[in-house]
Amino acid sequence: MAFQNYQAMNANSSLVLILFLAVQYTASTNIFHFVIEGTSFERLCRSKKILTVNGRFPGPTIYALAGETLSLDVENRGKDNVTMFWRVGRHVKSDQVEWLVEAGATVRKNITISDDDEGTLWWHAMNIWQRATVHGAFIVHPEPDDHVDIPIILGEWWRKDVKEVFVDYIDSGRDIKSDAFTINGQPGDLYPCSKNGTFRIVVDIGKKYLLRVVNTAIRDDLYFGIARHNLTVIARDGRPITKQFITDYVELTSQHSMDCIFEANQQPDYYYYAVAVKNKSEAYDPNKITTAIIEYQGSYIPSLVPLLPKLPRNYDKSSSRDYLYVIMTFVILGSFVVWYRQTNRAHRSATVTPM
Numbered sequence: 001m002a003f004q005n006y007q008a009m010n011a012n013s014s015l016v017l018i019l020f021l022a023v024q025y026t027a028s029t030n031i032f033h034f035v036i037e038g039t040s041f042e043r044l045c046r047s048k049k050i051l052t053v054n055g056r057f058p059g060p061t062i063y064a065l066a067g068e069t070l071s072l073d074v075e076n077r078g079k080d081n082v083t084m085f086w087r088v089g090r091h092v093k094s095d096q097v098e099w100l101v102e103a104g105a106t107v108r109k110n111i112t113i114s115d116d117d118e119g120t121l122w123w124h125a126m127n128i129w130q131r132a133t134v135h136g137a138f139i140v141h142p143e144p145d146d147h148v149d150i151p152i153i154l155g156e157w158w159r160k161d162v163k164e165v166f167v168d169y170i171d172s173g174r175d176i177k178s179d180a181f182t183i184n185g186q187p188g189d190l191y192p193c194s195k196n197g198t199f200r201i202v203v204d205i206g207k208k209y210l211l212r213v214v215n216t217a218i219r220d221d222l223y224f225g226i227a228r229h230n231l232t233v234i235a236r237d238g239r240p241i242t243k244q245f246i247t248d249y250v251e252l253t254s255q256h257s258m259d260c261i262f263e264a265n266q267q268p269d270y271y272y273y274a275v276a277v278k279n280k281s282e283a284y285d286p287n288k289i290t291t292a293i294i295e296y297q298g299s300y301i302p303s304l305v306p307l308l309p310k311l312p313r314n315y316d317k318s319s320s321r322d323y324l325y326v327i328m329t330f331v332i333l334g335s336f337v338v339w340y341r342q343t344n345r346a347h348r349s350a351t352v353t354p355m
């Protein structure tokens with residue numbers, strides 16, 4: 001199936017995206033065409049060209065079955081060489097996993113997926129500035145059970161040209177901090193000029209949804225969660241985890257993936273799925289939370305502002321208050337210990353050997 005035909009996919013039609021993914025899976029042959037090229041995108045009130053695959057950010061999702069042989073061709077219409085890296089399990093031959101696609105050239109290869117691979121993997125360019133926008137999910141064995149499958153690519157957006165940002169970083173050590181994190185290419189409602197594009201997942205009450213989340217951020221670990229909904233974590237990096245667990249938010253390290261199921265079991269409304277960076281030194285900034293919307297189907301009047309999930313400290317005020325309580329507890333305990341040691345010095349020195 002030729003992904004090129006889908007360049008027109010509009011960012012604000014996520015329903016279309018879900019349908020599109022379903023179609024993509026059922027119609028899937030095992031041939032994939034990737035075209036690496038510059039494409040203009042408008043984000044954060046500005047337009048700029050980024051390097052993409054098939055004109056999309058994030059790039060297309062590859063669906064495959066365990067044991068299947070895929071035929072992939074990658075055409076590089078850009079000015080720079082690109083080394084593609086397919087993170088597809090442990091047993092795939094190294095020459096299949098990493099390929100140099102020279103500027104102007106096309107490389108065609110087969111990739112054979114191992115029988116024991118399963119879950120959410122991903123592909124990306126090796127070079128760090130290219131990887132920032134050239135990446136996508138690689139999902140093995142996507143046969144849906146009782147849940148709907150939704151790839152969620154967490155990425156980053158820079159207002160400046162990404163290549164310049166990284167060249168500057170190498171030359172002068174200047175910051176590579178991005179201007180926004182993105183959910184399937186979108187910063188979401190709380191960023192300027194972004195509301196129209198906010199990624200939406202339309203859900204039916206009572207159904208289960210499998211979020212296949214990949215953190216493609218250059219170096220940041222990210223928290224994510226859905227307001228009023230628990231997540232059941234079932235797999236990491238394309239492998240089922242032995243002990244599934246239920247949580248209200250998840251921490252996902254940079255360059256890793258995680259599969260989480262949530263059930264649409266709350267009162268019909270709009271709820272935010274939010275992403276925040278894990279960085280203890282960064283101040284809480286309510287305007288810098290990346291959001292997508294979980295939208296229940298049905299006829300009702302949604303809350304004017306969807307509820308945000310509670311994520312850890314740098315974002316959530318109440319848990320930072322908890323943190324303060326912890327510090328205060330330590331301070332009080334510490335004073336007590338000092339007082340105790342002073343008042344009991346004679347006794348302690350007789351019974352306790354100092355370390």
Ligand SMILES: *[C@@H]1O[C@H](CO)[C@@H](O)[C@H](O)[C@H]1NC(C)=O
Binds near residue numbers: 079080081102103
């Ligand atoms: C691309 O790679 C080839 C082979 O390694 C090299 O000869 C060529 O100079 C590279 N081109 C660019 C633009 O880096």
Ligand SMILES: *[C@@H]1O[C@H](CO)[C@@H](O)[C@H](O)[C@H]1NC(C)=O
Binds near residue numbers: 069071108
């Ligand atoms: C890929 O596999 C197909 C079908 O098995 C085969 O015809 C083709 O020659 C292979 N291509 C490469 C580049 O190995």
Ligand SMILES: *[C@@H]1O[C@H](CO)[C@@H](O)[C@H](O)[C@H]1NC(C)=O
Binds near residue numbers: 193194196
């Ligand atoms: C959002 O969509 C509305 C209606 O289609 C349009 O008028 C408006 O210009 C759009 N805003 C942005 C920032 O794209």
Ligand SMILES: *[C@@H]1O[C@H](CO)[C@@H](O)[C@H](O)[C@H]1NC(C)=O
Binds near residue numbers: 228230246247
């Ligand atoms: C989330 O999980 C916790 C602990 O398992 C449970 O107490 C809570 O009721 C759950 N919340 C929802 C909305 O399912």
Ligand SMILES: *[C@@H]1O[C@H](CO)[C@@H](O)[C@H](O)[C@H]1NC(C)=O
Binds near residue numbers: 220279281282
């Ligand atoms: C955390 O945020 C601070 C302040 O914005 C920044 O200087 C620092 O580089 C960040 N740390 C990481 C690991 O991103």
